Amino acid sequence: MSTTTAVRTTNRHLTGFWFVATAFLTLMAFGTAPTPLWPIYQVTDHFGAFTVTIAFAVMVIGAASSFRLLGHLSDRFGRRRIILPALATGIASAAVLAAWPQLPGLLIGRILTGVAVGLMASTATVYLTDLYREVRPDAGSGFPALVATVSNLGGLAIGPLVAGALAQWAPAPVRTSYVIFGGLMVVLLLLVLSSPETVDTALADQDRPVRFAVRAGQRGAFWSAATVGFFAFAVMGLFSSLGAIIVRGQLGITSYFVAGLASFVCFAASAVTQLALRRAANPTVLLIGTVMFPVGLALTALSLYRPALWLVLVAAGLAGGGAGLLFKSAVVTAVVAAEPASRAGVLATYFVIAYVGMGLPSIAFSLVIRHFALRPSMIGFAAVLSIGAVIAASQSVKKKTT
Template sequence: MALAYTVLMAFGTAPAPLWPLYAERDGFGPTAITVVFAMLAVGAAVGFLGLGHLSDRLGRRRVVVAALAVAVGAALLLTWWEGLAGLVVGRLLNGVGIGLMASTATAYLHDLYARAHPRTARSGLPEAVATASGLGGLALGPLVAGAVAVGVPHPLTATQSGFAAALAVCLLLALLTPETVEVGRATRFRPARFALRPGARRLYISAVGFGFCSFALFGLVTALGAVLLHTEFHVSSAFVAGLAPFLMFSAAALAELALAPLPPRRLLAAGIAAFSLGLALVALSVHETGLWLFLTATAVAGAGGGVLFTVCVARSVAAAAPASRAGVLAVSFVAAYAGLGLPVVLFSVLVHHWGTPVTMVCFAAALVAGVAASAGATARRSGVASGFSGPPYA
């Protein structure tokens, strides 16, 4: 399950170093790139809100298989349909597959672990594995695509067809996983799509805020990292363009795993500190046009973003009513993917009026303020998860 989740997320970020090649082939500019990239977030929102809750009723495996089938179709479409319209439709379908998969996979891993280890079912390990799988996949996608672009003829076709094959293998493996939802019982009782535990609203609001801000950073580097490297640092290598999001997402996954044992307050403090420092360094690197500073800064900010997204997932699980876990996670992922798509479009518009250095400073300041506000949402209570007996991250 973790492997399938990783491959699907890698498919979502694989075009990051290839956007200049797509722009050259199809004749569009940076603004069109951000719009095409945002189609992933639109499709994900459709999948999360319209379909992400279905695994609570229809079963986890059934929804995972459907997500992988949609992703295979998107990869094949992107392989054969050239032009801006093909990119828009393909990325939209890619997003729908992610919307079906992300919340379902997170809930599925939680169920599988609870079934295999009933004595430690309240462990935070399933959320850690889910977050590491998602972020690890996001890291691998750009690196694989960048390497393909350097060493393989026809990199656009090779990348998409390769992911189509990998996703098809994952689909076959998913058919072998055990179901964890009693489908007949879930259908009779029809749990609410979105239901929180009593008194969990403030906890859930903070979770949504952390998800939005962390993914806003991820979206900027994934959508415009290659463009920034070309325009600000005069680097045209597709491999280097893939290296920036790879370092960011890798640092996110590694920090999430390394810091997971920390107490909740210290975990949150570490995430906020790394996120804020990294964003400040990103803004400084653009002003000073330092490539290695930019790469280091994205890694530091990514580490903080990964920790904050872990807090988002864990708080969402802690705040959710047990029968609505996938539905609550779906809404959390909608907020995160809104952060992935909307701020980067705004960034691409403002950069034409203010220039890259000023826009980057404003972008960094807004995200730091958003994280501070999210942390303050639960600061009035004694204990980050007062009143909850959920996972330790809560």
């Protein structure tokens, strides 16, 4: 290969790296875009917090199903061949949500969103690693893993902020954000189409990778990491499904933009803390996350007794930052535990468990507050998640040291 050809190949992989990262971020932002819009749906369709949680949870069900059934396929069929259908499904979801703003359309659109997220998340993470290794074959995997995590959580943070701003100041609040995100995904689909494939599909077809394969002695470490991911995502699910409703109901703030701030701060703190500690050792990241997580949840419960926007946002930041560090530590552990040829399948299993954590505790919480007062329910919720996260993190440390 000539020097000119090698440079062109390198540039193509580097460009593809950033195309995929942007597509990842955009689709994840689209996934949380409805967060500040839940109060609007409540008014127009006359349903309560439990229905909102179900509307949020069907996305989680779609994502978990997609992770479980399809998340491993890029190990065999190629990364790009899975990313493109993910974007196409996201575009279809945006079209349904924009054209059919009533509850049935909301549920169908959110299921499609979940399928798109499931296809994207595990595939994009390993695709970024593959593309970067073509550019820097001697480099470690730290940078693409960081970009993948920031794209994931940064996208989840940007979605409520953008949708809240559009709902507050643009026309057609429940349609505009979906149209804009759908248009962006159309452009990104075309850009990713030009990105190089990194999987030798002929070789993969001859030697089909096992869907879930971890290295010898690493199975316990993987399952402990997945449990950490479950509790980390539970906090993100709470702020995504009920954050705007709590801000509106407890603080009496009617601004859609402000309603999305709690969720934005939660996810943004997740991304920022990971950037700030990107050079820290994984045990250090896990330890700091394990401390921040329960403190943030305790302040979240306190904010219901002392309603103030600043306290809600500080609580969301600490809880989200702690959850982000737990998530980052767990992802690193899962990647290290996986057999190289089964990374997408192992990450898919990890994300199934994490996304179940995003949906199941929020549904349980919304059921509890139908029969008990919100404030003591939040104290119990915070205690259960904090204790669970601490136990899971301690088990993760033990498994990695044995």
